[in-house]
Amino acid sequence: MSTDLEQFYEIFFEESSELLADMETCLLRLDVNSPDLEDLNAIFRAAHSIKGGAGTFGFTDMTEMTHMLESLLDKLRKGELEVRSEMIDAFLKAGDVIKAQLAGHRGEGQADPTVAAAVCEELKRLSDETQAPAKELTNPATNAETVQVEAEVAEVEVSTIDDSSKLTYSIEFSGTGMSDATLENLFANLKQLGNLENLTSANVIDLCKLKLTTDKSEEDIWETLAFVVDPATLKIVVDTRNKNEAMAIEPEEKNSISTDAKSIIDEDEFSMTDMPPAPGYGFFPGAPAAPQDIDDAESSLNSPQQQSANNSKNEANATLNKSSSKANTGAAAPVSEASSIRVSIEKVDQMINLVGELVITQAMLAQTASQFDPVVFEKLHSGMNQLERNTRDLQESVMSIRMMPISFVFSRYPRVVRDLASKLNKRVELKTVGENTELDKGLIEKIADPLTHLVRNSLDHGIEVPEKRTAAGKPAQGTITLRAFHQGGSIVIEVSDDGAGLNRGKILSKARERGLPVHDGMTDQEVWLLIFEAGFSTADTVTDVSGRGVGMDVVKRNIQGMGGRIDIESAFGVGTRISIRLPLTLAILDGLSVAVGGQMFIVPLNYIIESLQPTAADIKTVSGHGRVVQVRGEYLPVIALHEIFNLRPNVTEVHEGILVILEAEGHKAALFVDDLVGQHQVVIKSLESNYRRVQGVSGATIMGDGKVALILDTAALVMTSQQEAV
Amino acid sequence: MAKTILAVDDSASIRQMVAFTLKGAGYEVIEAVDGQDALDKANIHKVNLVLTDINMPRMDGLKLLELLRKLAHYKTVPILMLTTESGDEIKAKGRAAGATGWLVKPFDPKRLLEVIGKVIG
Structure with missing residues (x-):
């Protein structure tokens, strides 16, 4: 059964x-002073x-950790302990450990057992250490209640607990795979039940043998062990008098019970004692x-139950009516669980692919149909129009399946900000706006890291320490705002802070130190972009948070890798806003189609700065390094597309063709093509999975006329041209 | 006719495991995600046994037990509570609310069927 x-x-x-x-989320929301x-x-x-779940599915490391977590939480929610911020920290750490353990079981990495043990220890310490003073604090009401419950238990579950004479159990289980800490913890728990003797021979860890003398029931022992020990290997046997197995099933004569119930009990008793x-x-x-x-157990326990049964019969009739009317209205209320289904991402991708094919087929049909006379073939044309509309709707709705709200990413930042702010002794509030803005799941996964970097940067370099802020007349608590919204066909994600802002003079002088080509006449926008240069940092001191100058260039590269763009706005002393603009989906690309030697290529639109027709005088040949073109005082390497793909071009002279100026990763180059054809939204097909990887090509698409056009790997082309030019 | 069991648990994995196990043993299974959902479903389907988790959002298992026992059909229907909480306190509460018995999590499918078998055979 276990494999099932x-x-x-x-x-x-x-x-x-x-x-x-x-x-x-709840932990971060929790106010230590007045916990909800x-x-x-x-x-x-x-x-x-x-x-x-972990217990049921046999992930014992997780049960152990959650058990510790739960014990402390239980004390908190019952008011036995006061919530303290170090507990929240411990809870968050425990959450991280469980996350790691979860990943471990999923086969993604390995949880570090020493970290888990340390967190376990801390939770235990928090739970035990404060126990003594908290007991004094416990209000009398709860105390009384507990006593009441205990008293009641003593009365109803007589059979086991009233057997006050102590019993000796011998306990055996397999300790395979259990850490020493786990075992020790377990022994400590068992010792609380009674007198424990460890009979485990030192060299056989596989089989732990214990002898426990206690007045507690066998179940209590079982329950202490069940979460830690593999239940299949656990054996508990009563050593002395075998008095205990009947458990709590002797029917009590004082209760009058319905015949149905009676038969169940009788049967139970029979089978339970039998086995x-x-x-x-x-x-x-x-x-x-x-x-x-x-709550009224106190009174009803003494009174005959028959009476309360009669009482509640009337009540029951009333409730029945109420409940059934509730059921009628309740049935209509959607249960969140039932309103969504889990589908594997492959299925969705396959569907998106098929719809992509459908769009292409539709475009092909439309092109063919356009050759027919609209007057004679009126029905065909109106049918084609309808097909186009339906296809577009279908494509949109299928695409929306892959869309996820950005809250999936945003939700991790309260934690990041909290941890970091306390580390840096800063006071920061994180605001998120537009969490429900949706974007492609693929992008969601990729945007998380760059965004984390930006948030950390804002906190470390942007937001000032409280004293400095107060001195500058700002509120002591800084604000970092994460905002997401749709604009045109893209999604914009902004990270803004009300911190110190970028320091133009400092950036310029650092850039000069590093030998970057800068001058005082540069626009702010150009200056800000310098922080994306590899190894650039204006931080005076390097912390373990940031300041090493690694990262911003990676951020920019990642964003560009997603087909996105990154912009900075900043005012000194007021704050900084970094906005990331991403395409809504990775499956569709805005591209410019260009023609070379009768072939069609797609250049991703976001890499293109401008297109121009150069004069012959602008073109210079550098011996051994190909040609360069002068564009507004700047010399750019010319990439002749026909040379790269070995095509016979319609025009061979650069000034007869067209140059498309590209920019990728801070470098510019001019792409020499025969002609510009038009701007399209193209459905990206992987060339790698359908054919093989080709240098300079990032993918392919099928055009409306059914021809395949290759999508250029612009960044790679620009980088290659740079290397050649050097 | 196959006996119908109402399985109540807010944890989808446990619920599905329980449902799968019970269906495999030939029972009809109705699933509910919390006490309120269970109460609504219990009103529509007169099930032969209720298996409920205790700690759930919206309405917990104890409240569910209590309310079910007030319904004519559920006065005599066995209701088992599935609980990760050990200790007598929870059992006393369950008993007071009208539970027929308890089953401590974690349990394996075999044990579940064994207990169910004892109650409704």
């Missing part, structure tokens, strides 16, 4: 990731659910009986 469980692993992983994310009970409950529930003790479950004597509330 594997099919639920993926659901469990997904579910746990979501729960962890929820937990983190709802939040504490939600956090507890998340830990609890993960523990339940070897199987702890981990049990039945209540007298159940299912008339319901009674725990």
Whole structure:
């Protein structure tokens, strides 16, 4: 049966990731001074659910951690302990460990057991250390309640607990794969139950043998062990008098029970006593009986249950009516779980691919149909129009499946900002705007790292320390705003801060130090772009947060790799805003089609600065290094596309053709082509998966006339031309 | 006719595991994501057994138990609580709310079927 469980692993992983994310959100929202009970409950529930799942699916490392987490959380939500910020830190760390463990089970990396042990230890310390003073603080009301419950337990579950004479159990289980810390912890827990004797022979760790003398029931022992020990290997046997196995199933005569219930109980009793003790479950004597509330258990426990059963019968009729009317309205209310389905990303991609094909076919048909006389073939033409509309709608809705709200990325930053701000002794508030803006899942995954870098940068270099801010007449608490919105066919993500802003003079002098070609007449925009140069940093001191000058160039490269653009606006002393503009999806590209020797190529639009027809005088030949063209005082290498792809061009002289000026990674080059054809939105097809990787080509597309056009790898072309020019 | 079981758990993985196990053993299974959902479904389908988690959002298992026991059909239907919480306190609460018995998580499919088998055979 156990192999069957594997099919639920993926659901469990997904579910746990979501729960962890929820937990983190709640933790970050939690106000240490006045914790919201709802939040504490939600956090507890998340830990609890993960523990339940992890236990069921046999991920013991996760159960251990969640168990520690849960114990402390339980004390918090019951008000036995005060929430302190170091606990929140510990919870967050524990969340990280669970995340790592989860990734480990998924086969993505390995969780570090020493970190887990350290966090476990810390949680335990927090939970134990404060226990003593908190007990004094516990208000009498809760105390009384607990006592009440205990008293009740003593009365109802007589059979096991009232057997007050101590029993000795011998316990055996396999310790394979368990760390020493786990075992120690386990032994400590068992010691709390009673007198523990460890009979494990030192050289056989595989089989742990223990002897425990306790007044607790076998179930209690089982429950202590079940989360840590593989239940299949666990054996608990009563050593002395075999009194204990009946558990809580002796029907109590004082309860009058319905015949149905009686038969169940009788059967239970029969089978339970008949079989070897199987702890981990049990039945209540007298159940299912008339319901009674725990709150008035005090009174109803003494009164005959028959009476309360009669009382509640009337109540039940009333509730029945109420509940059924609720059911009618309730059925219409959507349950979030049921309103979404999980689909593998491959299926979605296949669908997107097929729709892409459909769009191409439709375009081909449209082109063919356009040759027919619209008067004679009126129906064909109106049909074609409808097909085009439907295809477009279909494409849009299929594309939207891959779309995810950017909150998936934004949600990680409260944590980043919190951790970093406390490290740097800064006070920062993070605002997010437009979390529901959607973009392609592929982009969501890729944007996270660059965005993290920008947020960290804003915090480290942008936001000043509180004293400095107050001195400058600003509020002591800085603000970092993450904003996302749609503009045209792209999505814009902004990271802005109300910090110090970029220092033009400092950037310029640093640039000069590094020998970069700068002059005082540069526009602000040009100066700001210098911070994207590799190795550029204006930070006076290098911290472990940032300032090493690695990163901004990587950020820019990543954004460009996604077909995006990055811009900076900044005012000294007021703040900085960095905006990233990305295409909505990776599957469609805005491109300029150019013709060379009868072939069509697509140049991604976001790399193009301008197109021009040079005069013969602008073209210079550098011996051994090809040709350059002078554009507004700048010499750019000329890339002749026909030479790269070995084509016979219609024009061989540069000044007879057209130059498309490209910019990639800060370098410019002029692409020499025969002609410009037009601007298209093209569906990207991978050349690599359909053919093989070709130098200088990033993909292919099928044009409306059915011909294949290659999409140029602009960045690679520009870089190659740079290397040749050097 | 196959017996119908209402499986209530806010954790999708546990719920699906339970449902899969029970269906494999020939039971009809109705799933509910929390107490409220379960109560609504229990009203529509008169199930033969309810298997409920305790700690759930919206309405927890104890409240569900309590409300179910007030319904005529569910007065005598076995209701088992699935719980990760050990200890007598939770059992006492469950008992007071009208649970037939309890099953401690983690459990394996075999144990689940064993317990269910004892109750509705």
